[in-house]
Amino acid sequence: MRKEIENLQNEIIRISGVNPRKCMRCGKCSGTCPAYDEMEYHPHQFVSMVESGDIEPLLNSKSLYQCLTCFACVDRCPRGVEPAKLIEAVRLAAVRKQGQNHMTANDIPEKLDEDIPQQALVSALRKYSK
Amino acid sequence: MKVSYFPGCTLKTKAKDLDAYARKCAEILGITLEEIENWQCCGGVFTTARDEIATKLSSVRALNDAKEKNQALVSVCSACHNVLKQTNYAMQTDEEFASRANNYMQLDEAYLGETQVLHYLELLRDVVGFDKVAEKVVNPLKGKKIAAYYGCLLLRPNSVMKMDDPENPTIIEDLIRALGAEAVIYPYRNECCGGYVALENPDSAKEKSLKVTNSAKNAEADIILTACPLCKYNLEKNGADIPVVYFTELMAEAFGIKEDCNA
């Protein structure tokens, strides 16, 4: 089990290119995050939880799908940690598992309104499914 | 002058006007937008994970097309531009990603990020020049108070986009002034509108969009100006009671060709 978590942790760190150990716990990422209120785990928690290997709760959290990828945290982090990239990697770790897509093409019609631009659909599918 | 043009899926469907105005205005400014043949959707968002190769290939293909024509690659949609620029940057800086992407592409000559990626706004500022834009204005928009809305995709991540100061940008304001209108500065102009989350969690998008429109209204703006169809959708959908307009439309109006475009 320990080994499994370690592998997952290494995988997340590798594909995100983020070194969570550089974080100095200042919380600037969360201070600036527009999706903060919708998130159960906030950007700074993603960083410290990945660092400590506490990844399971993240994988099961809806917070994964609330990140807007607006990169505010990436730009403002004083240590160059880039939390958004880490969140993306955790999300991929979740949706890449068989049958774990957060949204599929079948879910879309009911959510659709006629003015919504294509770009929102492709973005959401890309973010939420594999 | 000729540049390669990547319109993107939304400009072919829900945002046809954004595209039409952009083409007409470019003509007036002496720029030919040559649409890339057989372009494919950029995917809407750039996946930052370094092992995501396939999802970025459509961008690489477009970039390589522009390279083969020895042209800069221009897009109008903020999202397309963001994806193209980030992909290009990855091709320049991430050796492993570049070699894997090139393996898929099977080009005669490997693509290594040689193409210059420009947003239409950058084209106006850096290639045409806002002074030249101002010269073409026949219908100056005097007295209009316009609030530029950047959103997130145009400016961030700054280390890659390098478009403007990400916290205090001026590029759209400079365009507004060149068109003879007054630029209104307001705090939420570079905050996110809620983006694609609108699909899943409309309330979240509503809250974010309202913050933006209220902030612009408090600054006494008459119009909000944007470059992104999704921003426009979110702001309008969520009760903006001021008009949200594409920057190309405003240009067309100032150039006196708005009717031609709609024809």
Added chain:
Amino acid sequence: MQVNGEYKPLIVAFCCNWCSYAGADLAGTNRSNYPDNVKIIKVPCSCRVNPMFILRAFQRGADGVILCGCHPGDCHYTSGNYYTRRRMALLFSMLNFLGIEKERTRVEWVSAAEGAKFAATMNEFTEAVAKLGENKRLEDLRCKR
């Protein structure tokens, strides 16, 4: 050079007293590993290194020679490292002409604060020299034991 029948590159490193030797000390203080192939000779300034010394090292079986001095503008003696840079550019191109690959010789600027850089440079240089194999071009067989 051959050690117990195996090729192990021998690196002679000339370090100036003020910056690079201190940088090497810092590498030690920080326990930054670099290969034992590297043997350091202290000189007051990188400009003290006579091309003769380098030729001598190659003649006696060294496989690579590296010179480390203060960064340009930081020389303790104001301009010594500039002399080094010019002299070594000439010497190295001559050595290259003689068949001593230019990868076997190098000038690096390492400040007293750059212990990590010193170790990294030595690792990288040793690896580069190891790739080239043994240097026999200038070796003087009369010096062989």
Added chain:
Amino acid sequence: MQRIGVFVCWCGSNIAGTVDVQAVSEALKNEPGVVFSTNYQYMCSQAGQELIINSVKEHNLTGIVVCSCSPRMHEATFRKTAAAAGINPYMVEIANIREQCSWIHKDMEIGTEKAIILGKAAIAKVNLNAPLTPGESPVTKRALVIGGGIAGIQTALDIAEAGFPVDIVETKPTIGGKMAQIDKTFPTLDCAACILTPKMVDVAQNDKIRIFSYSEVEDVKGFVGNFDVKIKKKARYVKEDICTGCGVCTEKCPMKKVPNEFNLGMDNRRAIYIPFAQAVPKVATIDPNACNMLKSGKCGLCAKVCTAGAIDYTQKDEIIEEKYGAIVAATGFNPISMDKFDEYAYNQSKDVITSLEFERLTNAAGPTAGKLLRPSDGKHPHKIVFVQCVGSRCESCAEKGKEYCSKICCMYTAKHAMLTRDKYPDTEVYVFYIDVRTPGKAFDEFYRRAVEEYNVHYIKGMVGKISPEGDKLMVRGSDLLNNKQLTIDADLVVLAAAIEPDKSARPLATMLTASMDTNDFFTEAHPKLRPVESPTAGVFLSGACQGPKDIPETVSQASAAAAKVIGLLAKDKLTGNPCVAQANELMCNGCSSCEKVCPYGAITYVDKEFRMPNRTTAIRRVASVNPAVCQGCGACTVACPSGAMDLNGFLNKQIIAEVDAICK
């Protein structure tokens, strides 16, 4: 033939842990010239040194090789030991088997093998060593202090107190530096001006101290004890010796809108000005970029109103040349520019200010006469947010911030917060912090008082974005302990900007050949044991030019630097470095190659008479090295085409012997 003793140190387990010291001393026993070889736990200890001294006597040694730590650590120690044992100190060589061997290798076999080779190289060198005697040079008994802030002031006063003349060079029109701009000092809250200005007056009245204000160091030549310095006294267009500092001109000057740098541009001064009331020297200065008379020849009002006749529009920059025995760098610090931190809206709102600006806003002599008023509308702020670590501990991009902790911000922010709450109890004060760092006497108690007695709201977290909205500043940040995102509608935001060394420090360091770290702070000769000396002999460090520090620390370092200077100036003669170049006159062909490369001008040519065959003589031009000026870099030895020039202590044959030993 030398009789060499080899002494292998264990350095406790530092060396013995990865090097078989017994094997090393055994292996080196058989090297040529070695008559004795041993090992001991701590060679540098009293007992270890006695072991060396006794061995010298017992075995009649002429040379010593110590296999130990870096020569930068203990070469001097073992040279003294040699002298005590009655042999020349320069007959000692160190094989660095700690930093270069035991500390970087983990394998005993490899470590031992390398240690033996390093030992052999040192033995090969000692075999060719010759006794050296250092030369002597005189000491100019005058010190130069560069920078007139509290560091420079304290250093100068202490040196003058010991009876040596001192000159202070200050780029601004007055001494006083940053401390003069500060309102109160932590943790005692005494008024900065009340403790600084008497010291400034002391400086002005001390007949051992000369102040060159509005001046810059232009050139430094020479070496410890004998520096030749050129100082540029910039034209201030006022005769310093005549001006009485009455200030009439500064009231009458019609150019009223020149940003006042002393108040950080928050109010205006005239084109002719005295920075502040207690300035030393209290002399007016004309700003040539603002003065109409200097720019266009139209005005001349100040000359008309000056009853003393001190105004001189024709004044030119003046170069002063002086000799000094010691130089102290005290160039200080500045807050970094906030231009790159637009998320904090510094350039978008006048009500976002830096902490130094806050000092001026609360100072009775500041732009608001000490009333805390918002720069934008002059209203009293009711909600103030302090943001710490703006640009400090910032690693993401070097052009934006600084990687180091600026050290003083936690304390001055606590001070600002406390003083605000004390003076204006109707004000809410918030402090965003990452960590509160308060190591120092009575420092943490001070910070706790701000929290407990003054009810300052400390929030663990960082501000992400500040947006001006109406006349408020919306401050968005995170409260990590409560796991909340906060928005505070503040009236005023104060940014604790990181501090950086003054821009003049880098060119000065080049002139002094003093080294700097990557952040442009001066490096000390030893970070722990020689903290106030630069590695360049005769150059000393005082205050924040060496690293961020507060006032008490600055003053202690300033006095420490003064003590070092006094120690130097108290000597009549300095013993030089005997490792200098020497020309073999018989081989010298008089080509002047060495003279051209010498950075110190230590080489001259003399005509000398030589005996030739058949009882004839000939006059030949040969190189001659001045050992007091030569610094021993060795550039000349390589330039010499005939091999006549060599460097004592690093002779060609010695280095070649080392090469041979290593390559064997």
